[in-house]
Amino acid sequence: MLLAGCAMTPKAKHDRALARARQFLEKKDYPRAVLECRTAVQTMPRDSEAYYELARGYAGEHALQSAVVGLQKALSLNPRFEKAQVALAEIMAARGEPKVLKQAQMQMTEVVKADGSNAEALDTLALTELKLGNTADAVNALDRALQVAPRSLRTAIL
Numbered sequence: 631m632l633l634a635g636c637a638m639t640p641k642a643k644h645d646r647a648l649a650r651a652r653q654f655l656e657k658k659d660y661p662r663a664v665l666e667c668r669t670a671v672q673t674m675p676r677d678s679e680a681y682y683e684l685a686r687g688y689a690g691e692h693a694l695q696s697a698v699v700g701l702q703k704a705l706s707l708n709p710r711f712e713k714a715q716v717a718l719a720e721i722m723a724a725r726g727e728p729k730v731l732k733q734a735q736m737q738m739t740e741v742v743k744a745d746g747s748n749a750e751a752l753d754t755l756a757l758t759e760l761k762l763g764n765t766a767d768a769v770n771a772l773d774r775a776l777q778v779a780p781r782s783l784r785t786a787i788l
Contacts, residue, residue, distance in 0.1 A: 644673040644680070651683050660690035678708035685717060694721055715741050716750045723758045734758045742771075749779035 638646070651666035667684035674680060685700030698721055704714040715737055722734035738755035741748055752775035759768035775782065 640673045644670045644677065647673065648677075648680055648683060651687065655683065655686055655690065658690060660687045663687035664691065676707060678704040678711050678714065681707065682711065682714045682717070685714070689717070689721070694724075697721060710744075712741055712745060712748060712751065716748070716754055719751075719754045719758070723754060723761060726761060728762070731758050731761050735762060742774075746774070747778050749775045749782050752778065753782070 647666045647669035654663035664687035670680040681704035685697040688697035701718040719734040735758040741751040756771035
């Protein structure tokens with residue numbers, strides 16, 4: 631008798647692992663999410679989405695260096711991956727170092743130029759501007775974020 635799991639194609643195994651990882655991320659069960667993401671990455675190592683989800687799991691575990699590595703890998707596979715760009719800039723902004731903040735600011739400026747309706751990018755841009763001492767630019771980015779996503783709690787808190 632052949633087991634169904636043995637007959638799975640690599641893509642099917644990857645998709646199943648990634649779907650399970652997202653369920654675990656939603657439940658904030660980060661260790662299990664990381665395990666499922668690792669399976670997805672091992673099965674299809676050229677999938678930027680799997681590395682992004684892996685980074686989310688690591689970030690949930692507060693393993694920020696591992697999260698950064700995952701996001702950088704996702705971006706090396708897909709340089710225009712906006713969710714990964716925003717997540718990386720958020721981690722960079724949290725560090726608070728001027729050089730790193732400037733990099734995050736430049737990255738978010740590019741994302742906002744490409745997609746002016748990305749509220750998360752606008753929020754992150756506002757945070758970096760604020761930490762860099764550019765209060766007027768921070769307020770401008772927050773105003774734009776509120777126009778795009780008026781019900782966003784994240785924007786309202788900033």
